[in-house]
Amino acid sequence: xKKYIDQGKKDTRSGYGAGMTVLGRTNPKVVxxxxxxxxxxxxxxxxxxxxxxxxQVGIAEANMMGIAAGLTIGGYIPxxxxxxxxxxxxxxxxxxxxxxxxxxxxxxxxxxAGITLGEDGATHQILEDIGLMKMLPGMTVINxxxxxxxxxxxxxIAEHEGPVYLRFGRPAVANFTPADQNFEIGKALLLNExxxxxxxxxxxxxxxxxxxxxxxxxxxxxxxVINIHxxxxxxxxxxxxxxxxxxxxxxxxxxxxLGGLGESVARTLTTNYPVPQEFIAxxxxxxxxxxxxxxxxxxxxxxxxxxKAVLGVLKRKA
Amino acid sequence: MSELKELQDLVxxxxxxxxxxxxxxxxxxxxxxxxCTEFMVALYNEIMDLKEGFDMNGxxxxxFFLSNGHxxxxxxxxxxxxxxxxxxxxxxxxxxxxxxxxHPATHEGLPGVRIASGSLGQGMSVAIGAALAKKLNNDxxxxxxxxxxxxLQEGQNWxxxxxxxxxxxxxxxxxxxxxxxxxxGATTDVLPMGDxxxxxxxxxxxxxxxxxxxxxxxxxxxxxxxxxxxxxGKPVCVIMDTVMGHGxxxxxxxxxxxxxxxxDEQLEIALxxxxxxxxxx
Numbered sequence: 001x002k003k004y005i006d007q008g009k010k011d012t013r014s015g016y017g018a019g020m021t022v023l024g025r026t027n028p029k030v031v032x033x034x035x036x037x038x039x040x041x042x043x044x045x046x047x048x049x050x051x052x053x054x055x056q057v058g059i060a061e062a063n064m065m066g067i068a069a070g071l072t073i074g075g076y077i078p079x080x081x082x083x084x085x086x087x088x089x090x091x092x093x094x095x096x097x098x099x100x101x102x103x104x105x106x107x108x109x110x111x112x113a114g115i116t117l118g119e120d121g122a123t124h125q126i127l128e129d130i131g132l133m134k135m136l137p138g139m140t141v142i143n144x145x146x147x148x149x150x151x152x153x154x155x156x157i158a159e160h161e162g163p164v165y166l167r168f169g170r171p172a173v174a175n176f177t178p179a180d181q182n183f184e185i186g187k188a189l190l191l192n193e194x195x196x197x198x199x200x201x202x203x204x205x206x207x208x209x210x211x212x213x214x215x216x217x218x219x220x221x222x223x224x225v226i227n228i229h230x231x232x233x234x235x236x237x238x239x240x241x242x243x244x245x246x247x248x249x250x251x252x253x254x255x256x257x258l259g260g261l262g263e264s265v266a267r268t269l270t271t272n273y274p275v276p277q278e279f280i281a282x283x284x285x286x287x288x289x290x291x292x293x294x295x296x297x298x299x300x301x302x303x304x305x306x307x308k309a310v311l312g313v314l315k316r317k318a
Numbered sequence: 319m320s321e322l323k324e325l326q327d328l329v330x331x332x333x334x335x336x337x338x339x340x341x342x343x344x345x346x347x348x349x350x351x352x353x354c355t356e357f358m359v360a361l362y363n364e365i366m367d368l369k370e371g372f373d374m375n376g377x378x379x380x381x382f383f384l385s386n387g388h389x390x391x392x393x394x395x396x397x398x399x400x401x402x403x404x405x406x407x408x409x410x411x412x413x414x415x416x417x418x419x420x421h422p423a424t425h426e427g428l429p430g431v432r433i434a435s436g437s438l439g440q441g442m443s444v445a446i447g448a449a450l451a452k453k454l455n456n457d458x459x460x461x462x463x464x465x466x467x468x469x470l471q472e473g474q475n476w477x478x479x480x481x482x483x484x485x486x487x488x489x490x491x492x493x494x495x496x497x498x499x500x501x502x503g504a505t506t507d508v509l510p511m512g513d514x515x516x517x518x519x520x521x522x523x524x525x526x527x528x529x530x531x532x533x534x535x536x537x538x539x540x541x542x543x544x545x546x547x548x549x550x551g552k553p554v555c556v557i558m559d560t561v562m563g564h565g566x567x568x569x570x571x572x573x574x575x576x577x578x579x580x581x582d583e584q585l586e587i588a589l590x591x592x593x594x595x596x597x598x599x
Contacts, residue, residue: 031454055450055485063443063477070383070447073432074455075375078447093437094474098444102424102434 004176004191004210010147012168012204013111017042018147019154020079024050027077027158033068034081035061040170041081041111061086065094065106072104077158080106084113084167085126088133099163100136106164107157108133113143113167114254115282115299116204116292125287131259133165134232140185141232143167143253143261145206147175149229152183160185167203169254171292174207177227186230188238194224197310198242198249202228202261205252205280205301212306223310231261236268243269248313249277252306254296257281276316278309325534327595328399329359333565334598335395335408337588340579343412346420349575350466351392353497353532353560357464358396360537365545367459372402372429380459381448383433385441386466386495387421388577393431394418399596402430408599439472441465442492446482449490460548463492468500471509476521482553483522490553491544492523496531497562499573514557524552531558532565565592 023030024046031053032046038056047054057064061082068078080087087110088095099106110129117125134141142157142164144150150168157164191206192213201209206227213223224242228235243249249269251262262279269275282299296302332355340346362368366380384393391411398405403417410416417426421436433444445463452459465475482490494514502508511517518525524547528540540556547554562576563569566588569580580588 052454057481058477058484060477060481062440062474063446063481066440066443066474066478067447067450067481069433070444070449071451073375073381073444073448074377074451074457076451076454094440094443097434097437098440104433 006174006176008175009172010175011170011172012144012147012150013040013170014042015144015147015150016109016111016154016168017045019151020046021049022155023158024053029075029077030079030158031055031071031076032079032081033057033064035059035064035086037082040083043081061091062094065091066098068106069098069102069104072106078106079109081109081111083124084110084129085124088129089126092132096136100139103138104163105161107166108164109154109166111168112170114169114204115287115295115301116169116171116254118170118292118295119289121289122286127256127282127287128259129167130231130253130255130261134259134264138162139232140164140230142185142230143203144229145203145227146173146177148177148179148181149183152181153229156183156185169204173204176207186233186235188235189227189229190224190238191227192223192225194222194246196222196246196248197314198224198226198246199252199306199310200226200228200239200249200261200265201252202231204254208301208303209252209306211303212310215303215307216310221310221314228261231264234264234268236272239265239268240272243273243275247275248317249275250280250306250309250313251277252280254301255281256284258284276313278313280306280309322534325359325363328363329355329534330592331594331596332359332392332395332399333592334589334594336391337566337580337585338598339391339408339411341585342409344579345412346391346579347388347577348391348579349499349562349569349573350386350389350495350497352566352569353562353564354389354392354464354495355565356532356534356537357493357558358392360534360541361462362396362400364538365541366462374432376432377455378457378459381432381461383441383445383448383461383463384422384435385463386438386469387435390420390422393422397430403428405599438466438469439474442475442478445490445492446478446487449487452489460545461490463490465492465494466500467494467496467498467511467514468505468508470494470511470514479518479521479523486551487553488549488551491548491556492553493556493558495560496557497560499562499576501573501576503573518555522552523555524550525555525557528556528558531560567591
């Protein structure tokens with residue numbers, strides 16, 4: 001199989017910061033807002049270089065969403081920054097009315113998504129945000145897999161007219177996609193061709209899926225791996241095409257199985273080409289304190305869990 | 319500058335529009351709409367510097383944001399009679415496939431509306447964002463907003479009030495419709511908010527009052543004074559005492575008509591108290 005090389009572990013939130021630095025230099029319409037988490041969002045360089053285009057709103061996320069909506073009136077492209085929990089659940093109605101329903105060109109950029117936020121525990125580990133955001137009409141939902149892809153996605157969404165939810169994480173993880181990649185919103189990436197099963201993964205689970213595919217190969221199982229960085233709009237054609245080829249699907253995400261990528265894929269397959277599917281996701285539960293690796297193992301979100309799910313789904317294949 | 323008589327005629331006509339709109343669909347919010355009629359007529363026809371036509375970004379003109387979106391009948395009537403869309407379209411208020419949604423929205427592309435409102439407490443943040451954009455654009459025009467007094471019970475307002483003062487958003491005039499009423503009764507009974515003027519001042523705003531918010535001359539004078547106070551390092555708050563339901567005697571001094579439409583007989587009485595001046599839609 002095609003080998004992906006870890007170029008060195010990096011956090012995806014630093015990819016956001018790096019993307020913002022580029023946008024600061026290339027797009028004078030881009031402005032950044034932050035709710036007292038500049039260090040966590042890694043946007044200090046953008047602020048240093050563009051102090052007049054940065055708005056520190058303090059610990060007041062509802063106000064941040066409204067100000068961002070207002071800044072679009074006058075032609076700006078606001079990027080809001082805080083943890084995923086405070087970017088979505090805390091301000092759902094503000095996003096719904098002032099941004100989504102009003103069709104405002106706001107980029108909601110959310111760090112520390114999912115269980116890998118780690119030791120801070122369940123109060124901060126949102127596992128519902130993909131569902132919340134994908135249910136909003138007109139909202140684009142993106143969850144890139146590594147530093148390079150997060151940087152590319154950050155730069156790409158500035159060119160997209162309309163509200164976007166960009167989700168990324170806290171821990172340093174494998175950085176394996178090309179630094180010079182072209183990020184196309186809504187376009188799935190086929191990372192590994194296979195014939196027995198398709199693993200459709202998003203975010204931190206993409207790297208875990210590649211490891212699982214390698215391990216499966218040594219057991220004589222050929223797994224196709226698709227990186228779905230854009231959950232909405234979903235690349236349905238890529239999902240259906242792969243399911244037709246392999247006849248079995250695993251979805252993998254750092255999110256509750258309710259409302260996440262898995263459900264979007266299931267809906268697509270059910271209405272077009274039904275095949276057995278297993279969900280790598282949290283099972284309608286809150287998280288807890290622990291290291292990212294411990295939590296991914298305990299909640300069944302690592303490559304071993306994927307491998308096991310593949311063996312399970314293969315038994316259900318027609 | 320419009321003559322006072324012309325504005326007074328417009329006030330009467332707008333009040334007719336409001337009661338006719340809510341009567342037709344037997345729903346909507348006449349009380350707050352009638353109470354703010356002088357304010358919004360004056361704002362759009364005497365105070366704001368507006369360009370011809372409508373574009374969303376509103377560069378090089380004053381902007382207005384309605385935060386208490388339920389007084390949409392007033393907003394729609396004033397916008398239509400200012401030329402943003404055909405006056406006849408008022409007859410589609412709250413009907414299926416209309417651009418005149420129950421609460422204002424941009425979704426159907428109604429000219430004059432720049433943000434959806436209705437879920438309360440969000441408008442001041444949006445107005446601040448638009449005011450910040452004006453500063454970035456070196457656009458010296460002003461941003462106005464209107465908020466219900468009951469609406470100030472929403473916490474987001476106080477985040478916004480804190481932000482605007484702390485960041486010297488001095489091209490913003492936030493007006494409070496101080497009618498002392500909300501759906502469940504008097505604000506002093508539902509949730510007493512104390513002295514709003516002192517609260518805004520304590521947060522660092524330049525705060526002024528208009529004692530008779532249903533007197534056109536006082537409104538115009540007050541808003542002109544408010545304009546003079548912009549650009550001096552502080553956001554400006556205008557607390558405007560109004561009477562909910564003003565202009566229709568049986569709707570005044572009560573919260574009962576906050577969100578209730580008049581029946582046929584009540585409509586006739588309301589219309590008889592507000593003569594047709596510029597032609598009904």
